[in-house]
Amino acid sequence: MVDRNPLLTSIIANKAREGVMKRTKGKYPAPLEALDILVRSPRTATKKSLRAEVEATARLATGSVCKSLISIFKGTEAAKRLGRGPDGEAAPRIDRAAVIGAGVMGGAVASLLAEKGVTTRLSDLSPDALDTALFEHRKVIGTKLKRRRLARHRADEALDHLDVTRDGSGLARSQIVIEAVAERLDVKQAVFGKLAEVLADDAILATNTSSLSVDAIAEGLPNPERVCGMHFFNPVRKMPLVEIIRGSRTDEKVVRAVAALAVRMGKYPVIVADVAGFLVNRILGPYLDEALRLFEEGADPARVDRLLEDFGMPMGPFLLLDEVGFDIAAHAAQSLHEAYGARMTPTKALDGLLKQDRLGKKTGLGFYVHGTIQKGKRKGKPARPTLAEDLPVFKRSGEATALTDDVIVDRLVLAMVAEGARCLEEKVVAGPAELDLATVMGTGFAPFTGGLMRYADSRTPAALAERLRELAGSSAIASRPGGPERFAPCTLLLEHAEAGRGFHG
Numbered sequence: 001m002v003d004r005n006p007l008l009t010s011i012i013a014n015k016a017r018e019g020v021m022k023r024t025k026g027k028y029p030a031p032l033e034a035l036d037i038l039v040r041s042p043r044t045a046t047k048k049s050l051r052a053e054v055e056a057t058a059r060l061a062t063g064s065v066c067k068s069l070i071s072i073f074k075g076t077e078a079a080k081r082l083g084r085g086p087d088g089e090a091a092p093r094i095d096r097a098a099v100i101g102a103g104v105m106g107g108a109v110a111s112l113l114a115e116k117g118v119t120t121r122l123s124d125l126s127p128d129a130l131d132t133a134l135f136e137h138r139k140v141i142g143t144k145l146k147r148r149r150l151a152r153h154r155a156d157e158a159l160d161h162l163d164v165t166r167d168g169s170g171l172a173r174s175q176i177v178i179e180a181v182a183e184r185l186d187v188k189q190a191v192f193g194k195l196a197e198v199l200a201d202d203a204i205l206a207t208n209t210s211s212l213s214v215d216a217i218a219e220g221l222p223n224p225e226r227v228c229g230m231h232f233f234n235p236v237r238k239m240p241l242v243e244i245i246r247g248s249r250t251d252e253k254v255v256r257a258v259a260a261l262a263v264r265m266g267k268y269p270v271i272v273a274d275v276a277g278f279l280v281n282r283i284l285g286p287y288l289d290e291a292l293r294l295f296e297e298g299a300d301p302a303r304v305d306r307l308l309e310d311f312g313m314p315m316g317p318f319l320l321l322d323e324v325g326f327d328i329a330a331h332a333a334q335s336l337h338e339a340y341g342a343r344m345t346p347t348k349a350l351d352g353l354l355k356q357d358r359l360g361k362k363t364g365l366g367f368y369v370h371g372t373i374q375k376g377k378r379k380g381k382p383a384r385p386t387l388a389e390d391l392p393v394f395k396r397s398g399e400a401t402a403l404t405d406d407v408i409v410d411r412l413v414l415a416m417v418a419e420g421a422r423c424l425e426e427k428v429v430a431g432p433a434e435l436d437l438a439t440v441m442g443t444g445f446a447p448f449t450g451g452l453m454r455y456a457d458s459r460t461p462a463a464l465a466e467r468l469r470e471l472a473g474s475s476a477i478a479s480r481p482g483g484p485e486r487f488a489p490c491t492l493l494l495e496h497a498e499a500g501r502g503f504h505g
């Protein structure tokens with residue numbers, strides 16, 4: 001009936017198109033092409049329909065989006081091979097792990113390890129933290145069982161594979177210890193120091209630190225070559241990336257074993273040098289700070305978020321700041337500033353907002369209102385948080401009104417591109433393909449672009465260098481501390497611009 005009724009067909013087609021546009025924002029052409037062919041096919045001869053299909057496929061397969069998605073796919077395949085040695089030999093299998101710290105990160109890491117068949121002992125000083133972690137583990141596994149994502153015997157094994165300890169007993173046979181305790185050097189060193197006394201000499205000590213140096217944590221420990229970073233992102237189960245941080249003394253075999261474990265946990269590992277912010281947070285830092293600068297200049301956060309979502313980010317920077325939490329964001333910004341100086345100078349924009357009851361989503365209030373807060377507890381969850389009404393009034397004058405959509409997007413995205421280029425120059429990651437994968441999997445950077453550096457290539461380094469200089473010279477950026485430095489193109493970018501080639505060659 002639908003086939004024969006053009007009105008009905010057109011209504012259904014429009015609805016379907018609306019659905020596709022909502023999900024893809026028109027950035028992925030394949031579903032729209034498929035829909036068009038489907039809608040036309042009942043009124044088109046089979047041969048003509050088939051030809052249309054062939055032509056559309058050829059067009060899509062040679063288009064830039066397809067090439068970008070294939071390059072990301074290749075990146076994921078390469079990441080899965082990181083656990084293998086130069087001759088393709090697999091890293092020794094890890095079957096017994098310990099996780100120290102049963103908070104937000106440690107609890108989830110331990111749960112995932114247990115689900116993937118690794119016998120895991122979770123240790124925390126707080127019985128409440130252990131109870132919560134066990135409760136969450138049972139809940140996740142129970143839900144998976146109910147939704148048939150796990151067979152009954154697998155669910156039973158996942159529950160059996162996790163046990164907990166309050167006094168740190170029963171950890172001696174662990175092949176790897178992943179610590180996720182408080183973000184303090186002395187606490188982390190003390191935890192590893194104590195464990196080193198009971199563990200085998202070759203047991204791996206992995207830290208989930210997000211801002212401390214792996215080398216500093218390894219300092220003074222026996223066999224520092226077995227220390228490395230295993231940086232998960234929050235929420236652990238959802239975020240597909242794990243940064244494997246190679247300290248200056250970390251053994252290659254340790255890096256491979258940890259990468260193999262990450263792959264077994266269903267993650268994509270990327271190997272990163274032991275630099276402040278590692279890779280993803282180092283690139284995100286200037287992006288988030290630049291968003292706050294725009295806010296300071298009078299830009300409306302909702303407008304900025306909408307523009308960045310239209311660009312292809314999963315959420316805009318202000319919503320992301322709410323997700324991360326103002327306290328964590330301010331702490332990360334400060335440590336980037338200490339490490340990199342002027343170009344990471346943090347704005348004071350958050351200072352007025354940073355209060356115990358306003359830290360972002362976790363308190364129900366940040367740039368947005370995330371739900372009704374009653375007696376300190378968040379109730380209800382609106383489909384999309386609404387912009388808070390008590391934000392300092394946007395000046396809507398001077399520079400802010402002159403901010404075009406292009407300038408807003410470029411200030412944010414090119415702040416990341418400039419930092420990404422510096423990371424390649426300093427060899428923080430193996431190359432642009434690894435960096436692209438990390439940005440797509442770690443920040444959700446628009447996958448249809450192929451990742452940050454492929455996006456940079458699409459604009460050409462020569463054009464980028466010019467645009468960066470233009471931004472650096474604009475009055476809002478030129479007049480603030482560290483502004484010009486943030487947008488200064490690095491030597492590698494200038495070399496590519498000079499040679500007329502992209503980061504990917």
Ligand SMILES: NC(=O)c1ccc[n+]([C@@H]2O[C@H](COP(=O)([O-])OP(=O)(O)OC[C@H]3O[C@@H](n4cnc5c(N)ncnc54)[C@H](O)[C@@H]3O)[C@@H](O)[C@H]2O)c1
Nearest residue numbers: 101102103104105124125126129180181182183209210234
């Ligand atoms: N939360 C994030 O978004 C995030 C993301 C990536 C990395 N990290 C890093 O992960 C680590 C943990 O962060 P979190 O957010 O899970 O913290 P958290 O505060 O939720 O949990 C820390 C847990 O460690 C326990 N603990 C503290 N000292 C201990 C000790 N000596 N022995 C055993 N347990 C101890 C605490 O009781 C607490 O339960 C930090 O290094 C943090 O920087 C956090």
